Amino acid sequence: MTDPPISQRKLDHLRVSLEEDVQAKGINAGFEQYSFVHNALPEMDLCGVDTSVVALGKTLRAPLLISSMTGGTDLAWAINRNLAQAAQSLGVGLALGSERAAIEHPSLAFTYRVRDVAPDILLLANLGAVQLNNGFDLEECLKAVKNMEADALVLHLNPLQECLQDGGNTNFKGLLAKIASLASRLPVPVLVKEVGWGISRLVAQKLFEAGVQGVETAGAGGTSWSEVEKHLAKGEDRRTIAEDFASWGIPTAQSIVECRKASPGALVIGSGGIRTGIEAAKAIALGADLVGVGRPLLRPATVSPVAVQDRIQRLLDELGIAMFCVGASNLAQLHKAEIRGPQ
DSSP: OOOOHHHHHHHHHHHHHHHSOOBOSSOOOSGGGOEEOOOSOOOSOGGGOBOOEEETTEEESSSEEEOOOOOSSHHHHHHHHHHHHHHHHHTOEEEOOOOHHHHHOGGGGGGTOOTTTOTTSOEEEEEEGGGGGTTOOHHHHHHHHHHHTOSEEEEEEOHHHHHHSTTOOOOOTTHHHHHHHHHHHOSSOEEEEESSSOOOHHHHHHHHHTTOOEEEOOOBTSBOHHHHHHTTOSSHHHHHHHHHTTTOSOBHHHHHHHHHHHOTTSEEEEESSOOSHHHHHHHHHHTOSEEEEOGGGHHHHTTOHHHHHHHHHHHHHHHHHHHHHTTOSBHHHHHTSOEEOOO
16 A cells, blocks of 8 residues: 555655754754853762652653654654653653644554553653644544553644645644643643744743643754755755745744743743753753753664663763752752853
C-alpha cells in the first residue's frame, strides 16, 4: 500500500532536520545575555543536588522534557521508541510529534505508541491547534490521548510554518475560543506550545485565562522551521520568502520571562535552542519549570536508546554542576538563584 502524503512530508522533515543546517540565522536563544553569580562557597555536596520535580502529577527525576519531534513513518517509529526508552531510564518526560497522521490514517498510529517501553514517564500527546478549524474536535483529541495513553494533550501553534508550507493551514481565526472549549471538556490537561518562534506574555495570558494549564515556549534561536521549509519549498520565490524569516521570533530566554510573568503559578516549559545544562539552569532560573530539548536528541535517536541517554545525561550532569556552583540544592532554590541579564 502506498504511504499517504503526510507520511512523505514527515519523512522529508526528518531528512532535512538530519542533513541540513536548519538553525535559526541572525537570532539567538538569548541565554548568552544572562550569567549566574558564581558561589565560591556553596556549603553543600554535589552529590546532594536534587533535580527532581513534579509536573502534571508525575514525578520526574530531572526537569527535562524531550520535546515533540516526529511520528507517522517507520523511521519515526524507531526514533520515538529510542527516545521513550531513554526517557524511561532517566526518569524524564517525552512529548510525541503531531498525531494528525495517526488520526487521519489509523494504520500509522503504531509509530507513536511507546507506553510498552516507557510505562512510567510523563507522556504528552500532540496535535496542531489549527486542526480545530479543520474538523478536529473533542473526539479526535480524545483519540490522540487515549491511543497513546498520554497524560496530557499539547496543542501546537505554528502560524509561520503553515504560511511557508506547501498547502499549509493558515486559518487561525477563532482558535482561542476553541482551545478554551476543549480545555474545559478534555479529561486531561491541555498545554499549548509554539514550534520555534516563541510565545509572548499577551498570548500566554490569553491561553492561561482560556484554561490551558501550561505552555511550552519553543522560542527562537534553535531549530527554525522556516529553514526546514526553505529546503522543501517549490520554486525560488517560496524558498527566498522562507529564508527571509530565518531571524524571526521571540528569543527563548525572553519568551520564558514573559510566559512566567503571564502567570506565576502555571506550568512553563522553556524550550528553543537549549543545548547545555548551563542553559537549562538559566531557563529554570528565569522562570521555567521544565526544560524542553528536541533536535540535539534527534540524531542519537536514530542510533539507539543508549545514545539518547548518553546525550541527555551530559546535559543533566551540567545542570547539576551549575546548581552546585550557585549553591542551589534543589530546583526551588535554583528558581531564586541570582542571575544577571540585560540592564
